[in-house]
Amino acid sequence: MVEEIGRTADGDIIINVGPQHPATHGVLHLVITINGETIKKVEPHLGYIHRSIEKMCESLTYRQFIYVTSRMDYLSSHINNHACALCVEKALQIEVSSRAQVVRILLDELTRIASHELWWGAMAMDLGAFTPFFHAFRERETINDIMEETCGARLTMNYIVPGGIMQDIHPNFQKRIKDFIKLYKSKISEYDELVTGNIIFQNRMKGVGYLSAEDAISFGVTGPAARGSNISCDVRKIYPYEIYDQLEFVEVLETGCDSFARYMVRIREMNQSIRIIEQLVDNIPEGDFQTKTKAVLKLPKGEFYQRVETARGEFGVYIVSEGGTTPYRIKFRSPGFSNLSALDHMARGSKLGDLVAIMGTLDLVIPDIDR
Amino acid sequence: MQEFKKEVSFVEKNKIAIKKKNMFIVNYIKDVFNGVKSLVVGLRRTMYYFSHHKEIITEQYPDNRDTLVLPDRFKGEVILVHDENNEHACTGCTACELACPNATIKIITKFDISPEGKKKKAIDKFVYHLELCTMCNLCIVACPTDAIKMAQTFEHSVYNRAELTKVLNKQGSKIREGVE
Numbered sequence: 001m002v003e004e005i006g007r008t009a010d011g012d013i014i015i016n017v018g019p020q021h022p023a024t025h026g027v028l029h030l031v032i033t034i035n036g037e038t039i040k041k042v043e044p045h046l047g048y049i050h051r052s053i054e055k056m057c058e059s060l061t062y063r064q065f066i067y068v069t070s071r072m073d074y075l076s077s078h079i080n081n082h083a084c085a086l087c088v089e090k091a092l093q094i095e096v097s098s099r100a101q102v103v104r105i106l107l108d109e110l111t112r113i114a115s116h117e118l119w120w121g122a123m124a125m126d127l128g129a130f131t132p133f134f135h136a137f138r139e140r141e142t143i144n145d146i147m148e149e150t151c152g153a154r155l156t157m158n159y160i161v162p163g164g165i166m167q168d169i170h171p172n173f174q175k176r177i178k179d180f181i182k183l184y185k186s187k188i189s190e191y192d193e194l195v196t197g198n199i200i201f202q203n204r205m206k207g208v209g210y211l212s213a214e215d216a217i218s219f220g221v222t223g224p225a226a227r228g229s230n231i232s233c234d235v236r237k238i239y240p241y242e243i244y245d246q247l248e249f250v251e252v253l254e255t256g257c258d259s260f261a262r263y264m265v266r267i268r269e270m271n272q273s274i275r276i277i278e279q280l281v282d283n284i285p286e287g288d289f290q291t292k293t294k295a296v297l298k299l300p301k302g303e304f305y306q307r308v309e310t311a312r313g314e315f316g317v318y319i320v321s322e323g324g325t326t327p328y329r330i331k332f333r334s335p336g337f338s339n340l341s342a343l344d345h346m347a348r349g350s351k352l353g354d355l356v357a358i359m360g361t362l363d364l365v366i367p368d369i370d371r
Numbered sequence: 372m373q374e375f376k377k378e379v380s381f382v383e384k385n386k387i388a389i390k391k392k393n394m395f396i397v398n399y400i401k402d403v404f405n406g407v408k409s410l411v412v413g414l415r416r417t418m419y420y421f422s423h424h425k426e427i428i429t430e431q432y433p434d435n436r437d438t439l440v441l442p443d444r445f446k447g448e449v450i451l452v453h454d455e456n457n458e459h460a461c462t463g464c465t466a467c468e469l470a471c472p473n474a475t476i477k478i479i480t481k482f483d484i485s486p487e488g489k490k491k492k493a494i495d496k497f498v499y500h501l502e503l504c505t506m507c508n509l510c511i512v513a514c515p516t517d518a519i520k521m522a523q524t525f526e527h528s529v530y531n532r533a534e535l536t537k538v539l540n541k542q543g544s545k546i547r548e549g550v551e
């Protein structure tokens with residue numbers, strides 16, 4: 001049989017989703033083989049937003065390369081910056097003052113909430129509900145205002161530097177965070193009213209996109225996507241960095257293994273982040289915000305790795321140093337890339353309309369996947 | 372005996388089937404009811420905001436341009452601070468140029484001859500490529516004399532790319548007395 005264009009030998013249709021498609025949240029190109037409405041194969045094609053960040057970093061110094069990582073997972077840019085700073089500090093054995101540590105964690109958790117809120121709005125929009133998007137942005141805006149006031153930017157902060165933070169916190173910082181907590185607590189019930197309890201939403205999420213614990217491990221899925229399959233993988237708990245081991249919070253786990261479980265993990269995780277923030281916001285210690293470091297940072301010869309928990313999963317920075325002022329090689333382990341690899345497995349056998357819902361629960365950020 | 376057993380099981384089966392059918396109808400009605408209820412709960416939220424205009428937080432940009440206040444740390448563009456005597460604090464040390472990851476800044480220096488006949492290094496041109504700048508703040512932190520800072524401007528669109536390359540030191544400006 002002669003193969004038709006757009007058809008496989010079995011007569012299945014091949015269609016393209018993206019690279020310019022609103023539901024893929026970026027320039028992700030999916031080549032899908034479908035039989036009727038049923039998905040047989042999903043093949044992600046990458047490279048549309050490849051900026052060769054890893055190669056770029058090889059020509060930047062250890063102070064300069066941090067800002068580039070904001071451009072990878074731009075929704076948790078702060079946590080990416082944090083990972084890089086931690087890795088450099090580990091290599092140079094720089095002690096960071098407790099003030100800087102607390103501020104860093106506060107900002108990390110605020111970033112996590114902001115990221116989950118955006119995801120929540122986008123997730124509802126993927127399923128056809130438009131209003132939640134604006135509700136999510138209302139709270140996220142408050143966080144962005146805090147960032148703007150203290151870090152000077154809303155998305156690509158570049159506020160964390162090796163040795164601490166770039167500037168001291170803004171005098172309004174604590175008050176603003178408390179206002180945010182108040183706002184968040186008064187509004188979180190709306191999230192459940194609007195989306196979580198909605199019967200259409202539940203029917204489209206429950207039992208869809210099944211990912212068993214074994215598969216999640218073998219695909220290297222991390223973050224909320226894996227915790228929805230009851231895998232304990234929170235880096236903040238397992239390999240605590242900064243002062244996470246002294247804080248009280250639980251690692252959110254769900255046993256459903258489906259889209260709804262992954263949804264619930266993120267919703268509950270926001271509450272845990274609020275809990276962490278509440279513990280710290282009144283207890284920011286006095287002291288230096290930055291440890292004095294040499295003007296030119298030179299890492300000793302060797303290999304260094306540091307992982308952190310971003311809003312999407314485990315983010316790792318691997319630096320190979322030859323002893324100079326710039327890295328010999330940098331590798332980023334981005335959570336989105338591994339999570340995307342599980343998409344084909346999860347979507348096989350489900351209906352075409354569910355693909356977007358499944359993709360939404362993975363919370364993909366394409367510049368993070370492509371780098 | 373066996374025949375009898377079969378009959379019983381048949382009757383039982385029938386009963387279960389009827390029960391199942393009833394359960395199905397009950398569940399179906401329950402589902403419909405719950406579905407409508409969840410929709411009403413969601414819609415109530417929507418109607419609440421529909422009738423409470425005060426809680427809408429949309430910003431009317433660009434109509435609010437005059438009242439818009441950006442925080443003073445906002446990173447809009449790099450400027451060289453000049454005081455009222457048209458003097459700045461830049462010594463031409465190029466620390467900012469070295470700190471910049473994108474080669475955004477180019478310092479062109481010259482030598483001034485002071486009245487005593489001594490040669491003194493000073494900036495001729497402080498070239499700043501706004502189109503290359505990522506607002507990372509590293510140059511500001513690196514400057515030993517705090518000569519540069521971030522401005523709060525953010526509307527940077529122009530028709531011609533060349534307009535984004537700026538010379539930051541003003542015409543006829545010179546270094547402030549006492550800045551080393």
Ligand code: SF4
Pocket residue numbers: 449470471472473474475476503504505506507508509510511
């Ligand atoms: S803000 Fe960053 S990119 Fe812009 S000029 Fe300064 S160092 Fe360069």
Ligand code: SF4
Pocket residue numbers: 460461462463464465466467468478513514515516517518519
């Ligand atoms: S702006 Fe500051 S860092 Fe840059 S050349 Fe002038 S004095 Fe040096």
